[in-house]
Every structure is written in C-alpha cells, then in structure tokens.
Amino acid sequence: MRIELQNTFVELRGEQNPVASAVLDALRSNGATVGAVAPVPDILIVSLPLLPVAGYDPATQLQSAMATGEAMFARGSGRVLFLVSAAAGMPMRRHAEFSVAMAGVLATVRTMAMQLGPKVLVNALGVGAIGEKVVAGDAAMLGHASVKRPGTVAEVADTALFFCDPLNSYTTGQMLSVDGGWSAGYGRNF
Structure with a gap:
C-alpha cells in the first residue's frame, strides 16, 4: 500500500516489538519522518503488549497518549494509533486479566476519539496471532482463525497505513482486528 506522508512526523511510544518496527518501517517508506523530531508529532503510535502479560497496567501509557492527543487538538490536527492485542475486542479465557486491561485501552481509544474529534483521529x-514464532496474540488463537495461519507483520503494517493515510479522514474511535478472523470465530476453549 502506498500513501503520501511527506512532512509527517511520527513518534512511537511503548513496546518495541516486530509489529511496531514493521509499522514504523512502512510509515518511513511512505515518506514519514520517524522519531522524536517534533514537539508534537503528526502521528503518535502507541504500542502496547501484543502478547498476554500478567499484571499489565496501561495507565501511564494511556495518560501520555491523552496528553499528546490534547496537544494535537490544540494544534488543530493529529492522529493517534494504538497497537493492541485483539483481546481488546474479544476476551481470551486463558488471559482474563490481560483481556480486561486491553478492553480498557479500547474504551480509552473511543473516549479519546469523542473528546478530541474532529481535529484528532484516534483508532486501534x-x-x-502474528508470526511463525508468535510475536503477538496467543498460538491457541490459530485454532479459531478463519484463515488458519498466523498473520505477518507486513499485514499489520499495511492496515496501519490505512489508518494513517491522509485520505482516510472519517474513521475514528474504531478498532480494526488484524487477526485472521479470530474475533469473528466461535466458542473458545482458551
């Protein structure tokens, strides 16, 4: 996917992982400048744990994202994109505590979209399950994924480009699951 991101400044906050790296590479290859080069970035990528983590508390990252979103609003424009586990929209039985934390992130995404619109678009x-060596999700998800294979980091990065595309100016407060149909699945035993 090709989009135009010349003169666009992108900042990553949060977890460094192969998915976040692929998203940054895709943005960079479409003309964005990646790194802390502007006081308020044009696009903020908030990378949260993509593998289940016991005891995870996203409060600090969410407060930081909200503060940046408010600065974008004051400036008059911006985008915030959260990279979250698909468990934000569909809880995993084996990872209940993590699922609750991710659901809270999704509620924050939607709240930020309401508060910061129309100037700032906020999505997730x-x-x-991403990667042959799973770098996101849970390997058990594959048994319920419609496509019956793990996704690739490139597939996630392409979806991130959709959210960051300047031509996409009407999508906010949404989570798009890049999960091979897992969240559209059926009764889960994990």
Whole structure:
C-alpha cells in the first residue's frame, strides 16, 4: 500500500516489538519522518503488549497518549494509533486479566476519539496471532482463525497505513482486528 506522508512526523511510544518496527518501517517508506523530531508529532503510535502479560497496567501509557492527543487538538490536527492485542475486542479465557486491561485501552481509544474529534483521529489495531514464532496474540488463537495461519507483520503494517493515510479522514474511535478472523470465530476453549 502506498500513501503520501511527506512532512509527517511520527513518534512511537511503548513496546518495541516486530509489529511496531514493521509499522514504523512502512510509515518511513511512505515518506514519514520517524522519531522524536517534533514537539508534537503528526502521528503518535502507541504500542502496547501484543502478547498476554500478567499484571499489565496501561495507565501511564494511556495518560501520555491523552496528553499528546490534547496537544494535537490544540494544534488543530493529529492522529493517534494504538497497537493492541485483539483481546481488546474479544476476551481470551486463558488471559482474563490481560483481556480486561486491553478492553480498557479500547474504551480509552473511543473516549479519546469523542473528546478530541474532529481535529484528532484516534483508532486501534487489534493484533491477533502474528508470526511463525508468535510475536503477538496467543498460538491457541490459530485454532479459531478463519484463515488458519498466523498473520505477518507486513499485514499489520499495511492496515496501519490505512489508518494513517491522509485520505482516510472519517474513521475514528474504531478498532480494526488484524487477526485472521479470530474475533469473528466461535466458542473458545482458551
């Protein structure tokens, strides 16, 4: 996917992982400048844990994202994109506590979209099982994924480009799951 991001400044906050790296590479290859080069970025990528983590508390990251979103609003424009586990939209039985934390992030995404609109678009990518060596999600998700294979980091990065595309100016407060159909699945035993 090709989009035009010349003179666009992108900042990543949060977890460094192969998915976040692929998203940054895709943005960079479409003309964005990646790194802390502007006081307030044009696009903020908030990378949260994509593998289940016991005891995870996203409060600090959410407060930081909200503060940046408010600065974008004051400036008059911006985008915030959260990289979250697909468990934000569909809880996993084996990872109940983590699912609750991710659901809270999704509620924050939607609240930020209400508060910061129309100047700032706020969305999330719900990432399922990604990578042959699973770097996101839970390997058990694959048994319920419609496509019956793990996704690739490139597939997540392409979806991130959709949210960051300047031509996409009407999508906000949404989570798009890149999970091979896992969240559309059926009764889960994990």
